[in-house]
Amino acid sequence: MYFSGASRQMGIICRLAVCFLLMGLVPGCDRSSDWPVRPVTLVCPWSAGGGTDRVSRQIAIQLESELGVPVNVINATGGGGVTGHTRGAIAAADGYTLLMATVELNMLHWRGLCPITPESYRPLAKLNEDSAAxxxxxxxxxxxxxxxxxxxxxxxxxxxxxxxxxxxxxxxxxxxxxxxxxxxxxxxxxxxxxxxxxxxxxxxxxxxxxxxxxxxxxxxxxxxxxxxxxxxxxxxxxxxxxxIPTFVEQGVEWSVGGWRGLMYPPGVPEDRVEVMSAAIRRVAESAEFTQFMDDAGFNISLVYGQDFAEFLAEADAGFGAILTQPAMQQQQQAPLSPWFVPVLLIGIGVVVLGVSGVKWPAAADVSAKSSNSQSLRMPLIFCGSIVLYILSCQTVGYVISSMALLAVQFRLLRVGLFRLVLFVVLAVPALYQVFSVVLGVPLPWGMLGW
Amino acid sequence: MSDALLQALADVTGRLDIWFIVLASACYGVFVGAVPGLTATMAVALFVPIAYWMDPVGALAAIVTMVACAIFSGDLPTVFLRIPGTPASAAYAEDAYRLTRQGKAQRLLCLALTSSIAGGIIGAFLLMLLGSQLARVARMFSVTEYFWLYLLGLSCAVLVSSGGSRVKAVLALVLGLLLSTVGLSAVHIEPRFTFGIPALYQGISFIPAMIGLFGLAEVFSNLCEMSAGETPGGDVSTGDMADENWSLVRDAQDRMVRNSGGVGRSSLLGVLIGMLPGAGADIAAWVALAASKRSRPNEDNDEQLMQSIADATTANSAALAGGWIPTLVFGIPGDSVTAIVIGVLLMKNVTPGPVIFEEQPALVYSIYLIFILANLVMFPIGLLAIRLGARIVRIPRQILLPLIVLFCITGSYALNSSMFDVTTMLLMGVLGFVLNRWGVPPGPVVLGLVLGGPLEERLIQSLSASEGSLSGLVSRPLSLGLAMVTGLVFLGIVMSEIRDRRNGRIVGR
CATH class of the missing domain: 3.40.190.10 (Periplasmic binding protein-like II)
Structure with a gap:
């Protein structure tokens, strides 16, 4: 990771500096004038390597230098865009989570897949629009x-x-x-x-x-x-x-395209929206971004704030008109019902079980083993500690909850106090630094800002 | 032509910074591959922002090297801890760990390293010499052929399981396939088994599932043994630890010379599977393992087992080169890594596809050369990593187990930044623990999870293309051929199961 030249190293040093600075801060100290103070997450609903991902990563790099904090792209894929768009809408309204929304936002709710509509967001800027061909x-x-x-x-x-x-x-x-x-x-x-x-x-x-x-x-x-x-x-x-000629040139009055744009969840404080919108505007209008989009063949189409919201409402109505047509509904029929494969699989499983007469470890043997509560106790306690971890990690933060988890588990396995403290204090921050700072994989941000 | 080759030679070997980039990305690749949850694809995705500052040759050198190294180093946690570092190692995780418990961890890893290097280099040569011809073959595959291919891939999970555990492997496979139907189905766009929980819409991601089924389940088993006061069945840290690396490497070389047929076959299999979009290194490993196990008569012999695992590692490295075939020739990504590569290339104003051979032959030659260079650099770094890994495993178990738990959690979280994936990991860990006790192998569950979605998708796509008629599945010559091969394999499995049973009963009486 050190071969990228001075600028990258500077970035890492900056990140380290920011992290160490934040260790001493209590959350209440955030003043809007210094905003943002911690890494921003950019949610991309599509997988790494695709067009939306590429645009997201370009935006992230440029926003990073505009805002002075790391901007991490995470690919929340799945469900035909439902996962990522939902995550963008229900994110904490602190301005630290951006969403790269795509045209599917206009379509998912018409097909009854999720309740999220363009109104579930605070639209910031439309960046691009590519026509179908x-x-x-x-x-x-x-x-x-x-x-x-x-x-x-x-x-x-x-x-x-x-x-x-x-x-x-x-x-x-x-x-x-x-x-x-x-x-x-x-x-x-x-x-x-x-x-x-x-x-x-x-x-x-x-x-x-x-x-x-x-x-x-x-x-x-x-x-x-x-x-x-x-x-x-x-x-x-x-x-x-x-x-390539357009449809209109060939006498067909028909134009459709997919768009990509940046959104905030609703309820982000107005001053933060302003800071972010201004930064996005500077990025989107920069020569570097224009160059990138031209090279990749993406069509730039910049629309900001309220105008973007109006564009969304208009597009939404248009898509609704087509998607609710009976012809469109009919076309979505698949030859096999969604439950065909699961039912078939369960059938195969039952048949194989029945025909083969497979010998499981004799029932008495298993129950004797499991009734030996001594041997199952430890795995159960470990499970419990992981459940507690999952419940608390998002609020308490990665470092604190991981330290607690490790300490509890070490204690259960009777590790001496000295080695316990040594490993807990060394391993967790090291892991955090490697993931969050060097690799740029965001980990849960907690009360201590760590 | 030769001008381009000379230019490429000068570009790759003559530039000091390229050597530096290759070395650095080898270390990075080894690290990322060894952390369960961080895959080769993720290594590349995380690298993309840095690629902005580099020229095309530098960026490609970094990507090729880090992926090759990540796929090899995925074997490190697989062998030492029974946690596959990348999905490409899941096929042989259990077999490998069995050898580890006999103290053969380092011997196996040295063999895996040399086999990976051989696979990578043979794959690069195949890419170089036969690239465009193979691409014509890959281009003929339509959704129907993929359907049969995936079915064939599924049968591998049963083929690799020996004798009595065959039925259990089938059941594990069915369980994996069933789990893969959870979530929003890709073709119907309709939620199944989601119980109204939005997080379940994305389905069960197979990487956290894999970490849970193998890694966490192993931790639980270890805990059981410890609290029952049993001594573990063989200590990972001892065994061939005292041996010098060089003797292990020489041993590995001897084995590969004796097994040259297997190396060749696995490399070819790897390239062929890798070049098909939608099948990658992970499936290549399964198929090569199955082919290798079938070709060896005495499947329970440890020496034979080691050779079979080596063949699988050869194939998953060769598959990486295969993935570049459709990428370079058509601009269609062969796997998720090359999908990102296309993005990076476009960013550098290079359009992969047929024209790249005419317009930028030097760059194409550079890619071939980088493949060879990357595999050579992997040798010393891989040896170092094996040494280091063996040292980490020597940490006492009381300390190691909680650290593994933390790694499992962090790895599953890192994939998608979601606590839901950690929950999946935990549940799969419990499932894996239960399956372990019943003697059901977890490998087929993972294969079912990986192939379930695409298999159903291809089936429905084929059927909707033929408007619901089943004849559409065998209407093309290629699909008919594949269907017949699949049928034969399935028949063979059933026959050998019946034969084994009959023999078993006779012996029993």
Whole structure:
């Protein structure tokens, strides 16, 4: 970790300094003029390496130098974005947790997946907006959107298409376009594939005929002429690929895109919102950020504060109109019920158990072992101490609760007092420093600020 | 062509800073891989902010080196403590620990180190020589083929279990698959077994589950033994401790020469599996272990077991090179590490994909060279790590056990910064402890958790592509072939179980 040159070392020294400074502070001492004083967490609802993650990490690096405290990105993935967006909304309103929200926020609640809507946040800034585009294999017969549309009208069997999971923004973009043009809903068959990269792989493998996703997601294959883009669903051409015509140019009035933006949970003190908004604004308008977004092929689209909130409300209504259409609901039907696989598995388990007549350690033997409470007592006490740890760690903080846990367990195993103190005092802070400071993995922040 | 190669040679070997970067990231990789909960992917994700300050060759050198080292050093806690450091070591955690209890920890680790290096280097050569041809093969795999491939992967968990424990392995697998259905299902987007708890929507993450099933469960077993006053079945710290590293390395070399067929087979398997997006080093280790165990007649022999584990470590290192094949040729990530690499490359204004070979051949050659360099640097650093690891294990158990508990907790928390994952870890620890007592292996549970989601997803995707008809699963020639192989393997498992039973009964009477 020391090979990155002077700037990184300075960063580490700064972090160390901040940490040591904070050790002496009591939480009440935070004065808003010095805000922020401790690391900020940026929640990214998508996995490491994806587009949203890359934008989040770029923002984090630049915010770090603007705010003077570490900004850590955590990938709270899962549930099609539910996990991360929920975490951003219910985070403590102290201004130390930011969320990189994505367009799924406009869609999840319409599908009844979570109660969270744009109103559950304090929107800070929209950073980017990428339009959907239609891709086919390079050897496909269609050259324009019109040709594809005609082919879809005339098809007798439905054409397999994808781009992401069912009900995602790209699914919606494609379905909305066909609905707009009155093409029958069963002309296409949306295969739910998680993510645009595997969908493009499936397009190459011949499993599907059309992919709908954004241009940066398909950049490599587009450059290598493995796929062809028929059109981008926006009013203006995409700066990253100016040779691709828009839908509007081809006579189709249809534009849809996915956005990314930064949010606070509701109730953050106004002065902190101001500090953070100003910092975000400086970052978003910096030459470095513009350069990064251009290189990555992301389309910058900056909208701040109240305007962002209005944009969200408008987008929300638009998405709601499409998502509640019966055609869209129908398209989300999968051939197997969600309970098919679990039931099948339970069935297999029961059959295997029954047929095999597997010999478990004789019941008497097990119960004799477990009735020997002497031998099970220790694991149970350890379990109990870990449960207490889980309950208290978030409020008390990592260092204190870990020290307590270690001390209790050492004591139970009859470790001498001298060695107990030595290991507790050495191991826990060392572990904290390694994880939280050197690796930049945030650990629970406690009352002592440690 | 040769100009590009010379340029790459100058870029990689001629620059002092590259050597420094490789050395530093090797140490970093070894550390991250050895901490349960911090995976190779996480090592790279944590490194991304630093990659901003580096040129493409430097950034790639760092990433390739740290991942190779992390995958090897994942074996350290696996062997010493029975906690897989990375998911790629989960396949052989139990077998390896059995050898450890006989005092063969360092011998095994030296063999794992040399095998990993061999796998990494052979993998790099395969990437170099056959990259674009293999990529054409990988490109033919559609969701249906993946479905059969995942089923085949699942069967490996049963293949590696010997004789009497076969049924228990099947049950463990079913349990793992069932656990994987918890949460929001990826295809239906519908919550299952979540009981209205939002945290359960993300499902049971398999890394905390793995730490619990192996690590915490082992702590509990140890506690039981201690309080029952039993002496542990063999002391980890003694045994070949007195041996000099060099004799162990020579021993490892001898073994590899004798086992050159196994090394070659496992490397090829590793590359082939690694290059398929959606299957990576962890599955490669399972398949190579199964293949290796099947090819050895006397499966309970410890010497044979050691060779099988070595083959699995060869395969998981070779899979890393395999992951770069679709990345470089198509710009489609072969695994989660290369997904991040694509991001880093784009950041450096390099677009991976077909054009990279024409526009920046020097960079491509640099990647090959870095692979070889990284594996060479891994040798001294890996040996040091083994030495250090053996010293840590010599800490008395009263002190070691609570420290392991703290590491398990911190590792599971670090993954997602969520206490929910720590709770998962604890519950899985209790489950692992119970399974241990019943003699059910925890490895298949982890494999089921890893493959369950994608398996169901691919099944439903294949079925919805064929509009619900089962014939869609075998309509393509490639999928038909894979289906037949899968069928044969399943039949073979059932047959050998029936045969074993019959023999067992005859012997019993």
């Amino acid at each position: 239609i891709f086919v294999r390079a050897d496909a017969p269609w050259q324009t959107i019109q040709e594809l549309e005609t082919a879809l009208r005339e098809t007798t069997s439905s054409v397999p298409v994808s781009g992401s999971a069912a009900g995602s923004i790209w699914h919606l973009a494609l379905a909305g376009w066909l609905m707009e043009r009155d093409v029958a809903a069963d002309a296409t068959n949306w295969i739910s594939i998680n993510g645009s990269a595997p969908a493009l792989q499936e397009l190459l493998a011949g499993g599907i005929e059309v992919v709908c996703c954004s241009i940066p997601e398909a950049a490599a294959l587009l450059q290598g002429r493995e796929v062809r883009c028929l059109g981008v669903m926006s009013r203006e051409r995409c700066p990253a690929a100016p040779e």
